[in-house]
Amino acid sequence: MKAFVLRSYGSPDALDFTDIDKPVPGDGEVLVRVRATSVQPYDWHMMRGEPYIARLMPGGPGLRRPKITILGADVAGEVEAVGKDVTEFRPGDEVFAMPKQGGFAEYACVQEGELAPKPEKLSFEQAAAVPMAAMTALVGLRDEGRLQPGQKVLINGASGGVGTFAVQIARAMGAEVTGVCGAGNVDLVRSIGAHEVIDYTKEDFTQNGRRYDLLLDNAGSRPPSACRRVLARKGTYVIVGGPGGRWLKPVGHMISALAVSPFVSQRTGRADVIRCTENKRNLMALTELIEDGKITPVVARSYPFEDIPAAIEHQEKGHTPGKVVITL
Structure with a gap:
């Protein structure tokens, strides 16, 4: 599969667009065919390893090299396959999640407990703006x-x-x-x-x-x-x-x-959702608000998958209204 791989800290040019093996879902995991993702400050902080003090903190990006090699903390797509302990989802289901990594690839493995059904009112592009x-x-x-x-x-x-x-x-x-x-x-x-x-x-x-x-x-x-x-x-x-x-x-x-x-x-x-253990419950609460028409994602700009570096560069400049999303 195609993916953007981060092998060392740097600018968006440090992302290597390459072929890697498709991941295989483990027990309790779901393999998602990514249809859309988004870019946000979390991604470029991890990409650059900045601020430097964060590299010394628990859960930080890694001291000398990135711990996360495939960025992308928002995922919307379709279930491709499930691990043996998965009971809630099956192939073909439309889902969205915040797996903290893996969205900048054609496929991503997500823990079942982090995944939720995609709101019916939203396209994949809109859903990827949410998590x-x-x-x-x-x-x-x-x-x-x-x-x-x-x-x-x-x-x-x-x-x-x-x-x-x-x-x-x-x-x-x-x-x-x-x-x-x-x-x-x-x-x-x-x-x-x-x-x-x-x-x-x-x-x-x-x-x-x-x-x-x-x-x-x-x-x-x-x-x-x-x-x-x-x-x-x-x-x-x-x-x-x-x-x-x-x-x-x-x-x-x-x-x-x-x-x-x-x-x-x-x-x-x-407000720290990286360490939050209630992400599925929160996604379901947001889905209820979305289906009731009380919140709607504001998508400022959309980029094709191969232009992820340009999307990050645009988002990194700041002052972008709403979200910048990526479609696959």
């Missing part, structure tokens, strides 16, 4: 943020992959949603359900005197101390990400926010 970004938004709002109906939530970075899902999920949960984005995406963020939109090129959301019950910070564009100023006394600050860097960013931003958390009245949390 990592939408689950990050869901975990950040529902689990870390403990969002309740009627609360006020501010979503910094509301036009990106996580942000576009977060606006819709928060609205579906009955919150009053304010989104922060650039001038070119104001109409988009308003169209997907934000009650109010702040253009960060015209207004600093940390200086306007408004208060929120929850801040979901996808952008990391303001210091944690400034972000806490917009929170109610018992509000919650949930960190998703921030600008990348070679050495510390965005890890340093997260560490600094979490370090002072015990000394302030507001809660601080981190």
